[in-house]
Amino acid sequence: MWKRLLLMVDDLESGQAAVDFTIGLARATAASVFVLHFRELSTQIRVVPLETPADAKLVVDEAVLALTTAGVSAEGSSCSVVTTRIPAWIAEKAVRLECDAIVLGSRRLTGLGRLSGRGVREHVLRLSHLPVVVAPAPLVNGVRSPAALRSEHGTGEWVFTPEHPEGTK
Numbered sequence: 001m002w003k004r005l006l007l008m009v010d011d012l013e014s015g016q017a018a019v020d021f022t023i024g025l026a027r028a029t030a031a032s033v034f035v036l037h038f039r040e041l042s043t044q045i046r047v048v049p050l051e052t053p054a055d056a057k058l059v060v061d062e063a064v065l066a067l068t069t070a071g072v073s074a075e076g077s078s079c080s081v082v083t084t085r086i087p088a089w090i091a092e093k094a095v096r097l098e099c100d101a102i103v104l105g106s107r108r109l110t111g112l113g114r115l116s117g118r119g120v121r122e123h124v125l126r127l128s129h130l131p132v133v134v135a136p137a138p139l140v141n142g143v144r145s146p147a148a149l150r151s152e153h154g155t156g157e158w159v160f161t162p163e164h165p166e167g168t169k
Helices: 013-029 053-069 083-096 120-127
Strands: 004-008 032-041 074-082 101-105 132-135
Touching: 004 013, 004 083, 013 032, 013 053, 013 101, 013 132, 032 053, 032 083, 053 074, 074 083, 083 101, 083 120, 101 120, 120 132
Parallel strands: 004 032, 004 101, 032 074, 101 132
Antiparallel strands: none
């Protein structure tokens, strides 16, 4: 089916979820993976980037290590890109690398953040002719915590087991 995947990673939980998802996808399709991470540069000249080039390289190296440890052929790179150009760079890089699909992580945004349609994922979908696979984010990820996973009082933790699939405290 797919021979080469482009995996976009970041240093958030959604990036790790995308790596884990891609391991399963690459194993199922015997695909190789190219890992890509962008060090985001602001359009404002005086705004300092949040990460150094070494930090960006480390994000890629960790993802490549996880993939190769799982038996998936992987390589990767990081580069610095102005934030507004990231979706175009993703689409262009996927074509240059002759990828069959693009894998992105998701932060499971809700409300206006989800409805605005201004995220990288939405722009990549518009710009690329390739399939875009969105790896599911963890259900509890610091941004969103579904009611089913929260305790009644907001202090205890719910535990889900085969014996109690509805969860217990």
